Amino acid sequence: MxxxxxxxxxxxxxxxxxxxxxxxxxxxxxxxxxxxxxxxxxxxxxxxxxxxxxxxxxxxxxxxxxxxxxxxxxxxxxxxxxxxxxxxxxxxxxxxxxxxxxxxxxxxxxxxxxxRGLCAGCGMNLNHSDCECEDEEFDERWAPLKKIKLAELEN
Ligand SMILES: [Zn+2]
Ligand SMILES: [Zn+2]
Structure with a gap:
């Protein structure tokens, strides 16, 4: 059936x-x-x-x-x-x-x-090819840490 x-x-x-x-x-x-x-x-x-x-x-x-x-x-x-x-x-x-x-x-x-899913930056399907975003993502991830360090130095 x-x-x-x-x-x-x-x-x-x-x-x-x-x-x-x-x-x-x-x-x-x-x-x-x-x-x-x-x-x-x-x-x-x-x-x-x-x-x-x-x-x-x-x-x-x-x-x-x-x-x-x-x-x-x-x-x-x-x-x-x-x-x-x-x-x-x-x-x-x-x-x-x-x-x-x-x-x-x-x-x-x-x-x-x-x-590998979609790139959060450009939406490319990472199973098919790599995109160009990787460096930028890396920078963004460390950006908050840089800010903290700067703040500490200022004190
Ligand atoms: Zn999938
Ligand atoms: Zn991307």
Missing amino acids: TTTAKDLDLDDQLSCGEISTTLRISRSETTASVDGGLIAEAHLECDRCLESINREIHGKFKIVVTESPSMASGATSDPDIIVFPEGTDELDISSLLRDAIVLERPMKEVCDETC
Whole structure:
């Protein structure tokens, strides 16, 4: 089963391509346990250099679906038990998928552990080439120290 980020209303949270889902269902008389797994190809941005990168997100969820409301009534606070809507044979699991993806979404991702990021001075991607800023950065870093020394001398 495949679905898209648009189907899940995920666009504002995360941009990703197709999401493939696997469901393993084991039935008993009145309930069905559903073990779901999903793989989504997420389009992210490197936290350092802002280059776009793709990462696979693996999510999973587990629910129990029951046709008998009495079974769920004792456990309505358990969000993992879902009462199957009467008169239908379809269950919308898009919110489950969405939650599973959002849960696994990486907050910070870098294209590579050795990514050198963008130059704070000129914005150049330092993975591609060196920029000319290095000397200036060096000067700026020492500027406060110079000031302190001057102040000390004046006293
Ligand atoms: Zn990067
Ligand atoms: Zn630079």
